[in-house]
Amino acid sequence: MSFSAEIRQAADPVFEAIYNHPFVQGIARGDLQSEQLVHYVKQDFEYLNAFMRIYGTAISKCSRREDMDMFNQQISFVLNSEVHPHNNFCHVAGVPYEQLQGYPVAPSAHNYIRHMLTAAQEGDLGDILAVLLPCPWTYWEIGKRLMEDVKPDVSHPFYDWIDFYGNRTDTITSRFCTRLDEIAAASTPAHRERMKQHFILSCQFEYMFWDMAYTLEDWPVQLEVTSV
Numbered sequence: 001m002s003f004s005a006e007i008r009q010a011a012d013p014v015f016e017a018i019y020n021h022p023f024v025q026g027i028a029r030g031d032l033q034s035e036q037l038v039h040y041v042k043q044d045f046e047y048l049n050a051f052m053r054i055y056g057t058a059i060s061k062c063s064r065r066e067d068m069d070m071f072n073q074q075i076s077f078v079l080n081s082e083v084h085p086h087n088n089f090c091h092v093a094g095v096p097y098e099q100l101q102g103y104p105v106a107p108s109a110h111n112y113i114r115h116m117l118t119a120a121q122e123g124d125l126g127d128i129l130a131v132l133l134p135c136p137w138t139y140w141e142i143g144k145r146l147m148e149d150v151k152p153d154v155s156h157p158f159y160d161w162i163d164f165y166g167n168r169t170d171t172i173t174s175r176f177c178t179r180l181d182e183i184a185a186a187s188t189p190a191h192r193e194r195m196k197q198h199f200i201l202s203c204q205f206e207y208m209f210w211d212m213a214y215t216l217e218d219w220p221v222q223l224e225v226t227s228v
Helices: 003-010 012-019 022-029 034-060 065-080 083-093 107-122 125-132 134-150 159-166 172-185 189-215
Strands: none
Touching: 003 012, 003 172, 003 189, 012 134, 012 189, 022 034, 022 134, 022 189, 034 065, 034 083, 034 107, 034 125, 034 189, 065 172, 083 159, 107 125, 107 189, 125 134, 125 172, 125 189, 134 159, 134 172, 134 189, 172 189
């Protein structure tokens, strides 16, 4: 069994819980509330900004141009393509996408971002791949399963979102897995265990991100923002 298959198997209960989360199932039914969609987009915009910064850190730790190109392509993908599912949510919510940018992150998003940044700063390329991989992998599986279970047509309010993630063939998931398997094969048992834990914790944070959006999670004590 490859290393990527091993860690995916270990995290299977989390993948199943994510797919069955009420926010994901709300996408399937097309009945999410506008406030939930707005909260998701606000948080995901900031999360993806951090994701791109981590891609930049990954490039700084690459020795092969193929790896540099892989991460560089992903920065372009986030900037130019991953706005489309955000726009789908915004269209259903009736809110312009430009109005949902630049908001503070909620606790779960904050902790997820810090988890990734720490792994990227303190680890090597294998640690970075492991900590980033659950995001594209869980979305790819959600999209594929929704396409199979819902079989949406263009009348479905979230057809664009489901189609975007469910009909991707040459995914970054497979490229990340291949590279991670290469690194794991030359790694020590301790390093493989560390990468596995990065991956599993990111899977848990993926679940928490969906839950954060569904429950409209915010900080427990609200503070008045004043200008200096």
